[in-house]
Amino acid sequence: MNLRSVADLTPGESGIINGFMDDTLSLKLLEMGCLPGQPIKFNFAAPLGDPICVSVAGYNLSLRLDEAITISIQ
Amino acid sequence: MSKSDIPKIALVGNPNSGKSSLFNHLTGLNQKIGNFPGVTVDKKTGYCKLDDHTKAEIVDLPGTYSIYPNSTDEKIVYDILGNKADPLHPDIVVVIVDASNFKRNLLLFTQIHDLNIPCILVLNMMDIVEKTGLAIDAHKLSAELGVPVIPMKARKGQGIDVLKKALLENLEQDFRPIFNAHDLAPEAIDAVKETFSVNDDYVAYQMLQQYRINSSLTENEKNLIADIAEKHQFNRDDLRRKETLERYAAINHFIDGAVKETFAQLPKRWTQKLDRVFTHKIWGYLIFLSILFLIFQSIFAWATVPMDFIDLTFSELSIFLKSQLPEGALTGLLTEGIIPGIGGIVIFIPQIAILFAFISILEETGYMSRVVFLMDKIMRKFGLNGKSVVPLISGVACAIPAIMATRTIENWKERLITIFVTPLMSCSARLPVYTILIALIIPEKTIGGVFNLQGLALMGMYLLGFVAAIVSALIMKLILKTRERSFLVMELPTYKMPRWKNVGLTMYEKSKTFVFEAGKIILAISIVLWVLASYGPGDKLERAEEIVAQTYSQENLTQEQLENKVESFKLENSYAGIFGKAIEPAIKPLGYDWKIGIALITSFAAREVFVGTMATIYSIGNVEDESTIKSRMRNEINPETGKKRYDFATGLSLLVFYAFAMQCMSTMAIVYRETKGWKWPMLQLGYMTALAYICALVIYQTLS
Ligand SMILES: Nc1nc2c(ncn2[C@@H]2O[C@H](COP(=O)(O)OP(=O)(O)OP(=O)(O)O)[C@@H](O)[C@H]2O)c(=O)[nH]1
Numbered sequence: 001m002n003l004r005s006v007a008d009l010t011p012g013e014s015g016i017i018n019g020f021m022d023d024t025l026s027l028k029l030l031e032m033g034c035l036p037g038q039p040i041k042f043n044f045a046a047p048l049g050d051p052i053c054v055s056v057a058g059y060n061l062s063l064r065l066d067e068a069i070t071i072s073i074q
Numbered sequence: 075m076s077k078s079d080i081p082k083i084a085l086v087g088n089p090n091s092g093k094s095s096l097f098n099h100l101t102g103l104n105q106k107i108g109n110f111p112g113v114t115v116d117k118k119t120g121y122c123k124l125d126d127h128t129k130a131e132i133v134d135l136p137g138t139y140s141i142y143p144n145s146t147d148e149k150i151v152y153d154i155l156g157n158k159a160d161p162l163h164p165d166i167v168v169v170i171v172d173a174s175n176f177k178r179n180l181l182l183f184t185q186i187h188d189l190n191i192p193c194i195l196v197l198n199m200m201d202i203v204e205k206t207g208l209a210i211d212a213h214k215l216s217a218e219l220g221v222p223v224i225p226m227k228a229r230k231g232q233g234i235d236v237l238k239k240a241l242l243e244n245l246e247q248d249f250r251p252i253f254n255a256h257d258l259a260p261e262a263i264d265a266v267k268e269t270f271s272v273n274d275d276y277v278a279y280q281m282l283q284q285y286r287i288n289s290s291l292t293e294n295e296k297n298l299i300a301d302i303a304e305k306h307q308f309n310r311d312d313l314r315r316k317e318t319l320e321r322y323a324a325i326n327h328f329i330d331g332a333v334k335e336t337f338a339q340l341p342k343r344w345t346q347k348l349d350r351v352f353t354h355k356i357w358g359y360l361i362f363l364s365i366l367f368l369i370f371q372s373i374f375a376w377a378t379v380p381m382d383f384i385d386l387t388f389s390e391l392s393i394f395l396k397s398q399l400p401e402g403a404l405t406g407l408l409t410e411g412i413i414p415g416i417g418g419i420v421i422f423i424p425q426i427a428i429l430f431a432f433i434s435i436l437e438e439t440g441y442m443s444r445v446v447f448l449m450d451k452i453m454r455k456f457g458l459n460g461k462s463v464v465p466l467i468s469g470v471a472c473a474i475p476a477i478m479a480t481r482t483i484e485n486w487k488e489r490l491i492t493i494f495v496t497p498l499m500s501c502s503a504r505l506p507v508y509t510i511l512i513a514l515i516i517p518e519k520t521i522g523g524v525f526n527l528q529g530l531a532l533m534g535m536y537l538l539g540f541v542a543a544i545v546s547a548l549i550m551k552l553i554l555k556t557r558e559r560s561f562l563v564m565e566l567p568t569y570k571m572p573r574w575k576n577v578g579l580t581m582y583e584k585s586k587t588f589v590f591e592a593g594k595i596i597l598a599i600s601i602v603l604w605v606l607a608s609y610g611p612g613d614k615l616e617r618a619e620e621i622v623a624q625t626y627s628q629e630n631l632t633q634e635q636l637e638n639k640v641e642s643f644k645l646e647n648s649y650a651g652i653f654g655k656a657i658e659p660a661i662k663p664l665g666y667d668w669k670i671g672i673a674l675i676t677s678f679a680a681r682e683v684f685v686g687t688m689a690t691i692y693s694i695g696n697v698e699d700e701s702t703i704k705s706r707m708r709n710e711i712n713p714e715t716g717k718k719r720y721d722f723a724t725g726l727s728l729l730v731f732y733a734f735a736m737q738c739m740s741t742m743a744i745v746y747r748e749t750k751g752w753k754w755p756m757l758q759l760g761y762m763t764a765l766a767y768i769c770a771l772v773i774y775q776t777l778s
């Protein structure tokens with residue numbers, strides 16, 4: 001099965017958070033409310049393509065692409 | 075727990091949840107408020123009368139998402155809460171949550187609750203909650219959590235009285251932890267509890283998690299905990315992950331009964347629409363540039379009328395006093411030194427107020443976070459972080475709060491680079507210098523019907539500062555090495571209307587501080603300078619007329635020419651003149667004479683003194699002169715060339731010197747504090763002075 005990450009989403013598309021590929025970052029993301037099983041929506045990217053803005057847990061979060069790639073989705 | 079006479083109450087919560095708004099209501103103080111995470115970066119205390127007999131000490135703190143800090147500002151919260159011996163360790167914590175984003179905000183509450191510090195939960199932003207169609211049952215929630223729960227609209231000041239009443243009531247809460255730490259690491263926790271005689275599981279667990287950054291523990295104690303952690307295989311990160319998940323599970327359980335969504339969120343629609351424009355591929359940057367452009371244009375275009383008025387008022391005041399007061403040394407000091415010096419500062423109130431109004435609006439609307447978002451990728455190329463934009467922009471106002479604002483940058487290297495280059499951004503103290511010099515060398519013209527040429531020149535100076543800052547950052551990026559990772563996991567707040575009252579207050583407060591802070595220094599320096607410029611060693615000054623008459627006895631000078639010669643002879647041989655002459659050889663290649671040399675010396679402590687110094691130097695001797703500082707400078711002649719002293723080459727060289735030189739003691743003091751040593755402020759001083767000197771040299775030599 002191919003693993004998809006938040007970075008693979010297209011603007012407007014949603015996914016369900018599956019898990020994290022980066023241990024250190026996952027601590028922070030969990031505390032910010034990015035929990036496995038939660039929906040996450042790719043809102044839009046910055047004009048230069050990076051960072052991106054996602055909606056999660058009812059608010060908007062900005063992430064860099066190399067951070068978004070560590071959040072795997074179903 | 076120590077019960078002091080005055081209870082200490084700490085305001086804790088997620089960034090941007092309204093802590094400072096509440097603090098201001100409780101204490102009547104004016105903590106800075108803004109709509110982006112990380113406005114408050116330091117602790118601040120104030121007092122509040124809870125009722126006629128009880129006073130409480132209120133502590134406003136930086137925002138944090140959890141008790142585990144990632145950055146310097148967040149660590150302040152941990153330091154105060156995690157250490158019972160800390161002088162600010164609270165008797166009661168008021169946890170303020172943004173109720174429109176309830177779930178994530180509650181995480182921190184559950185952690186503080188488990189530290190067994192009495193808490194009150196404030197549900198802030200209820201106005202938004204009502205609009206979104208959430209229904210939160212505060213009573214039920216209070217019963218579930220076992221703490222008082224108070225709905226609030228801090229922006230409007232609603233709910234404050236209820237909070238005060240709740241703070242007065244006995245907060246003996248029957249304590250049962252929300253997260254059971256003991257189950258996860260029983261042996262380690264028991265060992266810590268026994269060794270350090272700690273009662274609460276979660277306190278012991280926190281010591282195991284974060285002993286490394288706990289400043290209240292001695293090296294010895296840290297080693298003890300390290301041994302315990304190793305012996306019982308206390309896996310910090312794993313446990314912390316489990317903790318967060320368990321807490322969220324508990325939160326879900328609490329919410330189930332107490333929160334109902336009646337209809338889907340609507341108000342975020344506005345934010346979505348605005349974001350589509352403000353972060354648009356082309357429009358995004360275009361709008362950002364236009365905003366900056368507007369700021370500089372308005373500083374020059376809108377401010378001129380009140381500025382001319384102030385200028386005139388002060389010079390008339392001088393003339394009036396001179397005609398009324400008896401002639402003498404004191405009158406001279408007042409009319410030639412102090413009044414023009416103060417006038418030289420007051421005149422910039424309109425510009426400073428406009429500048430601060432714009433910055434305040436950027437901060438209040440939530441646009442600042444979008445600038446971070448837009449600029450992150452560009453900033454990273456220069457060794458900075460998107461978050462460096464906040465200090466860089468507020469550095470346009472003043473470097474001191476700007477350098478404090480770097481605390482939100484997690485990565486030390488990025489933070490250090492930001493601190494290092496921020497003083498290169500042109501601060502408001504440079505504005506007076508720029509304004510005067512630009513007026514002297516750039517014609518007052520409008521091009522294309524709209525663009526004020528002097529406004530463009532001013533914008534050019536700010537741009538120059540910015541370019542110097544990011545190029546310096548790039549150089550530092552190549553020199554400094556680090557393995558620490560850099561993040562940009564940042565909340566983008568929803569847009570809000572700025573509160574105009576707050577904008578007005580900021581304008582007022584900042585102008586006031588500027589005038590008083592700068593005024594104090596200018597007053598002191600004006601007096602010292604006036605004395606130094608009026609007296610000199612030996613009896614040369616007394617014999618000035620005699621000496622001059624002798625020197626020019628061959629030439630046929632008119633009475634007026636002779637008087638002028640006497641005056642300049644006096645200034646030249648005064649103490650100030652001697653100092654200026656002493657450094658003249660070093661600054662001559664830059665196109666400056668000894669009079670400008672005096673200004674450079676006095677500007678060393680604070681650059682805004684420039685105008686006052688100019689006023690003092692050029693007023694001494696010009697007995698009958700009633701013109702303003704600007705025209706005095708314009709009429710100044712370079713005796714060697716017979717042309718204007720402030721020609722284009724000298725003016726530009728001086729502008730660039732003031733743009734780059736580190737002429738601010740307070741900035742150095744704050745860099746010392748933030749970097750904990752003299753190494754960085756000294757490097758900064760050396761680097762900026764060298765940069766200023768070399769650039770001014772190159773400019774003058776090529777242009778003249
Ligand atoms: N709609 C609404 N906005 C509020 C309320 N309380 C505060 N705000 C706004 O929320 C934003 C953040 O307020 P602050 O008081 O600066 O928040 P803070 O918690 O001190 O933020 P940091 O210092 O960054 O941690 C500002 O734009 C306030 O005007 C409220 O009850 N309702």
Ligand SMILES: [Mg+2]
Nearest residue numbers: 093094113114
């Ligand atoms: Mg605050």
